[in-house]
Amino acid sequence: MEKRIRKTVIAATGVIAMALSLCACQVGGSASAPTATKAASDTITMMNYPDWIGANEAAAFKKKTGCALKQVSTPDGGDSAWVNIIRQNEGSYDMSLAGMKVAETLDNAGLLEKFDASKVPNLKNVDPKYTKAFPWGIPVEQGKIGIIYNKELVSDPPSSWKELFAQAKDYSGKLLMPSYSSDVIDVALLATGHDVNTNHADDIEDAKQAVLDIKQYVKAFVDSDAASQVYDGSAAMAVVYDYDYASAKANGDKVGWVSPSEGMPAYLDGWVPLKGTANLDKVYKLMDFHLDKANYADFINTTQASWVMPSVADSLDASLTKNEALNPETAGKTIYGTLQSAEIQQAVASAWQEIQNS
Structure with a gap:
């Protein structure tokens, strides 16, 4: 494991x-x-x-x-x-x-x-x-979700989730996303100006559409190895947890970390x-x-x-x-996810199903 x-x-x-x-x-x-x-x-x-x-x-x-x-x-x-x-x-x-x-x-x-x-x-x-x-x-x-990038392949990394989605086309086939529904929807909510703890199903719809719009440029939705792929250059950027970045950085200084300005979905x-x-x-x-x-x-x-x-x-x-x-003193803004209503949970599940099947 x-x-x-x-x-x-x-x-x-x-x-x-x-x-x-x-x-x-x-x-x-x-x-x-x-x-x-x-x-x-x-x-x-x-x-x-x-x-x-x-x-x-x-x-x-x-x-x-x-x-x-x-x-x-x-x-x-x-x-x-x-x-x-x-x-x-x-x-x-x-x-x-x-x-x-x-x-x-x-x-x-x-x-x-x-x-x-x-x-x-x-x-x-x-x-x-x-x-x-x-x-x-x-x-x-x-822990928290941020962006890592290969310093040799990315000269101007995004500073926000909105910029990441806007730049996705520039890194077609070189961008990795998580394979977990809540992680993907959460970052898409922030990229579209919404709260990760939204109570509005329409916000989930906006987030879903944002992911669908960039899916053609995403190399893969992965549950592991994203950091190693960015490190070896087979991917340019990835959305990962902080511990994934720490694992990659332990091997050298080839990867950088971005704490997006909107904040980072986090757990406690x-x-x-x-x-x-x-x-x-x-x-x-x-x-x-x-x-x-x-x-x-x-x-x-x-x-x-x-x-x-x-x-x-x-x-x-x-x-x-x-x-x-x-390091909590340097990590940037974190946003803890709270328990969602049944309606929002269903909206997320449906959105993720559509993303997977599209």
């Missing part, structure tokens, strides 16, 4: 959610979900992206507290499958990684314990703008306590442990994600702090 391929679940549709509702894959273990239990134990069971934790964190937490961490992989099938797994197995999981949309959905469904910030003293280390945006638990990392991930856990006190201890500066630095250095704790910067690898896309 490529280090960041985990993010594909964020933008995937929930079409196969029910088929996956009884499936979960334990990291390093069997393919069955854990048996539901209400009894307290010395093991916290967490739904998480595989290995999405500090390299030494779980072992250090067990050494300090005697409590083990069992990580169970998030399912394929998008947000709906994620929520369905938790719903079908209430009490089996103590906590979960969750993006804002998943966290809000879980909360609306009554599947979260009410988060008590006073139980996590180290939450004070996190920038308040992130704790405000993520009230369901502790925010842990973020966090840890949430799940309803029915008998280990809530231990979940809070793990959350507080995670937000200790040394442990959080281990997490960011391991995952190479964009951080939410300002004071951790002096403990991070220089390749991260010097990366203009990952």
Whole structure:
């Protein structure tokens, strides 16, 4: 698994959610979900992206507290499958990684314990703008969509999403776009002057048409390898996540990053306590442990994600702090996507279907 391929679940549709509702894959273990239990134990069971934790964190937490961490992989099938797994197995999981949309959905469904910030003293280390945006638990990392370009092939890169769409013809067959519906529609919404969190189906129609207008110039809609193609020159520009740029930049200085002036569609991930856990006190201890500066630095250095704790910067690898896309102080304007109405979700799904079939 490529280090960041985990993010594909964020933008995937929930079409196969029910088929996956009884499936979960334990990291390093069997393919069955854990048996539901209400009894307290010395093991916290967490739904998480595989290995999405500090390299030494779980072992250090067990050494300090005697409590083990069992990580169970998030399912394929998008947000709906994620929520369905938790719903079908209430009490089996103590906590979960969750993006804002998943966290809000879980909360609306009554599947979260009410988060008590006073139980996590180290939450004070996190920038308040992130704790405000993520009230369901502790925010842990973020990411955003921008533009990367090959410096040898692009002398005048676009400074905005609008300019990217206007310049698409100039880079016919050399432009890569994501293969995820929400990513494509979000950047097209910004390119056409709309809000990524629009409540108007007509705005989705405008975004769809903008994508259809440039589709003939797009080399491919891809779910991986966009950054490597820009790096080797087989593509000139690509719309990618910040971690894709970081991966390419680690190989040399052949690619550049653009933070479009309209802002960048972004996500904020966090840890949430799940309803029915008998280990809530231990979940809070793990959350507080995670937000200790040394442990959080281990997490960011391991995952190479964009951080939410300002004071951790002096403990991070220089390749991260010097990366203009990952460093929150240099990254530019971000726009978090919120939970959409059923009407807008359907409009996005229909627009994406038409884009794919045209």
